[in-house]
Amino acid sequence: MKKPKTILDIGRMKAQQEKISVLTAYDYPFAKLMDSAGIDMILVGDSVGSVVSGYDNTLPVTLEEMIYHTRAVVRGCEEALIITDMPFMSYQVDSRDARINAGRLVKEGGAQAVKLEGGAHVAETIRSIVDIDIPVVGHIGLTPQSIHRMGGFKVQGRQEVQARKILADAKAVEEAGAFAMVLEGIPSELAKEVTQTVSIPTIGIGAGVDCDGQVLVIHDILGLCDKYSPKFVKRYADISEAISQGISDYIREVKAGDFPGPEHSFK
Ligand code: KIV
Numbered sequence: 001m002k003k004p005k006t007i008l009d010i011g012r013m014k015a016q017q018e019k020i021s022v023l024t025a026y027d028y029p030f031a032k033l034m035d036s037a038g039i040d041m042i043l044v045g046d047s048v049g050s051v052v053s054g055y056d057n058t059l060p061v062t063l064e065e066m067i068y069h070t071r072a073v074v075r076g077c078e079e080a081l082i083i084t085d086m087p088f089m090s091y092q093v094d095s096r097d098a099r100i101n102a103g104r105l106v107k108e109g110g111a112q113a114v115k116l117e118g119g120a121h122v123a124e125t126i127r128s129i130v131d132i133d134i135p136v137v138g139h140i141g142l143t144p145q146s147i148h149r150m151g152g153f154k155v156q157g158r159q160e161v162q163a164r165k166i167l168a169d170a171k172a173v174e175e176a177g178a179f180a181m182v183l184e185g186i187p188s189e190l191a192k193e194v195t196q197t198v199s200i201p202t203i204g205i206g207a208g209v210d211c212d213g214q215v216l217v218i219h220d221i222l223g224l225c226d227k228y229s230p231k232f233v234k235r236y237a238d239i240s241e242a243i244s245q246g247i248s249d250y251i252r253e254v255k256a257g258d259f260p261g262p263e264h265s266f267k
Contacts, residue, residue, distance in 0.1 A: 013213075014200070024044070042081070066109065098116075120172035130178070131177075141207065143184065183205070
């Protein structure tokens with residue numbers, strides 16, 4: 001009998017120094033493969049905007065799109081804990097909006113938790129969502145929804161002042177009641193300090209090996225996205241090659257009249 005993971009299991013993993021594995025998924029087949037392989041958590045990331053919808057950044061992604069993708073992922077999962085990103089402008093204006101939108105991701109999408117970007121300035125919003133019993137994951141450091149303020153996807157926290165701010169953000173996110181936080185694009189030493197300071201699990205992406213867990217975008221690790229290739233991505237397979245080969249073979253056989261053969265046809 002499969003047992004779905006809960007936020008309590010994730011908290012215990014930090015306490016027992018068991019590393020937490022996280023990948024993004026946006027659809028049923030990938031979610032099913034990850035769940036069967038034993039992934040701990042799946043993030044329905046707003047990175048869907050970049051790797052699936054072809055936008056330059058995550059800003060155009062809508063709440064309706066996040067609900068749609070979450071539903072598909074939920075149908076593919078039996079054990080992994082599913083977190084969905086709150087897209088840009090679904091929580092920034094006020095806490096009431098944030099609660100309504102987080103509620104839709106849980107009620108209509110089926111997510112078990114939501115993630116939102118920002119530190120001390122969103123602490124009150126995190127608290128208000130946690131207060132209606134929706135678990136929250138924080139996300140600090142390089143926050144892609146702040147691309148215009150950051151002037152691009154740049155490593156954050158290299159200067160002492162910035163590093164102190166990130167540490168303060170981490171504490172604020174923990175105090176607001178988040179059960180975990182993503183640390184993105186920060187120096188490894190800073191990520192280590194944050195991880196040792198907070199009691200909730202840190203999930204790193206471009207934040208070194210000392211985080212309590214790691215998250216990557218599935219399209220990046222499988223070679224399905226050639227738009228950009230950040231230093232922190234490791235390519236575990238190159239399936240675009242296999243896909244291109246399959247498509248070319250199909251086109252060639254259709255043109256040559258070799259497909260469909262008798263075995264694919266009805267009498
Ligand atoms: O949207 C996303 O996929 C994310 C991860 C990269 C952390 O936020």
